[in-house]
């Protein structure tokens with residue numbers, strides 16, 4: 013779908029076209045409500061602005077749609093396919109890395125009671141592991157702030173790709 017179509021289709025079709033970006037329907041509805049957009053840049057700016065309202069509750073809800081790093085997302089949905097491609101640089105054949113990520117994910121979930129979320133696109137498995145180990149040192153408040161920023165990054169990347 014291109015931006016012109018996005019501006020012109022029904023609200024329901026417009027929402028459906030961006031729901032794979034993040035599992036927060038209220039956010040998608042607000043993005044749709046702000047149509048028409050004069051440019052992709054305007055759409056991305058509005059989407060980013062609307063994501064500033066996200067809090068711990070939104071994060072928890074969104075995390076249900078993000079498989080763990082290093083785990084292949086199951087299912088045939090568009091989100092699962094996106095997760096697989098986003099995590100494409102995590103070399104599942106590198107067993108020590110896979111084991112380190114698995115241990116890191118477990119430690120993270122033990123400490124923060126939620127899945128570790130990172131914008132995986134463009135990051136190697138080693139870079140993700142380094143970030144995971146760094147963020148394990150965060151306190152709860154700092155980590156929620158960082159996890160929300162990663163959720164925004166993933167969401168806006170997916171949104172931009174939808175219209176590219």
Ligand SMILES: NC(=O)NC1=NC(=O)NC1=O
Nearest residue numbers: 081095098129130131132
């Ligand atoms: N737990 C995660 O960080 N998952 C993900 N990161 C991405 O960039 N895509 C995902 O599914």
